[in-house]
Amino acid sequence: MVDGILGVKHGGKTVVSWSLNTPFIIEREERGTAPLEARLRAIRKVAEAGYLLGFHFDPMIYYPGWREDYTCLVREVFKGIPPDRVAWISVGSLRFNPEMKRLIESNYPDTGITAEEMIAGDDGKMRYVKPLRLEMYRHMYKQIREAVGGDPLVYLCMERWDMWQRVLGFVPDSIGHLDYMFARSLWERFGLGSGKPDRTLYERAWEDEDVEGGPARSRG
Template sequence: MKSKRQLNQSSTSSKKVNFKDGKKGLQTISKKGEAMGTCATFNKKYLCCRVHVLRSVHNCPYECSYCFLQNYLTDGSTKIVDDIDTLMQEVKGNISMAPWRLFRIGTWELGDSLALERESGQAARLIREFAGLKNAVLELKTKSDCVDTILDLDHNGRTVVSWSLNTEHVRNTEEHRTAPLKDRISAIQKAGKAGYLIGLHFDPMIFHRGWEESYDALVMQVFKAISPDKIAWISIGSLRFNPEMRKKIDNNYPDNGLTCAEMVLGDDSKVRYVKPLRVGMYQRLYGELKKYIPAETLVYLCMERWDVWDKVFGYHPESIGHLDYMFARSLYERFGLGPEAPNRDNYEKIPIPKNK
């Protein structure tokens, strides 16, 4: 099916080009090396959710000024892995080694999970595969409204369709070429009606004039469209990036409103807003969310320390394994997902990757 963006199918090329130029073409490639791994942001000095990633999408047709891909990818094309059978062999091999565990596996680390679905059909094939897995759920995360081709699939409740959401101001000034907020919310409503569980990612929260009222309005818009009972999880995080990326942001997006903010360097070698500002933003958003969601809805912070959790939620998970267990317990108790009732001790014993 021809893309509205008129992306061109082409053969794989080794030519190195500008980051933005790579968004103009779409290539299908074979899987090379390991595709499933730990989220790249995993750091034992922070409370991480221990989600797994499936690197099946590389690059993205959108141009978010804060996106880390501009500091990471140098290859000149958006790529989609097309040999789903090989991908799934790796997934099944990995999850079979811990049949008691519920794995959360997302395709969003190096690109948008659904932005190119009309052209590739990759997500639909993964949805069908995950429908038959007992101890894994697929997360598709997007800033698009491209859900029409997956609405009639038999997903068996094993796919969470998630949206990265931000205020109208941020979308209009920093999230270039992405679906308008109203279209994303309409897509959320469609996916919910199709029986999918929904994930919400208010990340990165970005400080701007009127941010308080803007995030309040965003939350209200979302829950006018979707029942809170359909929400699998909600994440909250703030703007953060590697220090060397500041210059690239300014070069690629000279009108950005990001790089003048006061920021501090964290132990993960990323700069982020000063802690009092982050805490205040999180508290404001969480306070608004609590007006709509049941108490048992899992809301978590992305890449924050224990003390920030305490200030925002009044508690913190005791370890990375504990947070992983909290996900498994929530999904099992609320939606019946998982091979068995989760045992916290099992999740606590999962080793932290040595290179993290």
């Protein structure tokens, strides 16, 4: 799966990312994709080759037993993986355009992902109700912090500013500020970049953008 890039001279400047989910969801809803154990083996190989890592726990999907399964997932991912090689981590929940519900149920009649109550967000996509998303994100963020043993760069994918504040305890001022946070983290932790990032340059690049719906819309 990743053997072709293991010998590449990347200079520690390349981030290889994975979408990760529980074995239950992979087997039931991600049919035809690599099982979790295969993804974990690939992650370990890439880490040993000196690459930086990105993890995307997205989409989180609600089902009976989700809490225990996602807890085990985080522990398995970071077992034997040096946390200081992780560039960033994203967390997001199931979302789709309203018209996709009929297609999902038609093409995959045995799926269970459309059964939970969902509402339309500001962007028109269907999502779990806010209290459930909040519970899932808070649980996942707690598990990640405990597994990493520090304060990793974690962001919410396609979520409003108020969810960021309630889960992560902070809100980027703008999309430019969010991009600056990524650049600053890469500079401070890995020495990547031509110099210390200038926040004003990142914010100026986005100053004409409408970010009312939340800074995280630029990611995910």
